[in-house]
């Protein structure tokens with residue numbers, strides 16, 4: 001299988017990506033590379049960082065904003081006339097996220113990290129051998 005190399009901007013305090021199947025440590029690599037099916041709907045694209053991923057500085061982890069900050073995510077994705085409904089709709093988005101994303105089931109990303117790039121402490125290169133996520 002051909003290797004695809006991508007460079008992603010990642011917080012310097014983020015943990016290294018664990019091996020697939022290990023407990024998720026919130027490294028953020030999966031969501032920063034490409035959105036999951038829910039993230040595709042929210043982000044309106046299939047490549048690049050998900051619009052919903054959020055860095056939590058107190059935990060030093062990336063988390064899914066659809067779960068941790070659904071009102072904030074909706075403020076960013078709803079058309080301007082509908083943004084006042086963000087608080088009303090946020091419990092529904094959080095419920096949807098609980099059903100759609102694999103929380104607590106371990107790392108399901110097959111991406112291999114080459115680690116930080118010397119020229120920039122905020123970048124990492126990733127080798128993505130996983131097939132495209134189903135939409």
Ligand code: SF4
Nearest residue numbers: 024025027028030107
């Ligand atoms: S699922 Fe894996 S790649 Fe995604 S945040 Fe968790 S540990 Fe990182």
Ligand code: SF4
Nearest residue numbers: 031036039050053064
């Ligand atoms: S888990 Fe959440 S933050 Fe990550 S790609 Fe899916 S919707 Fe986006």
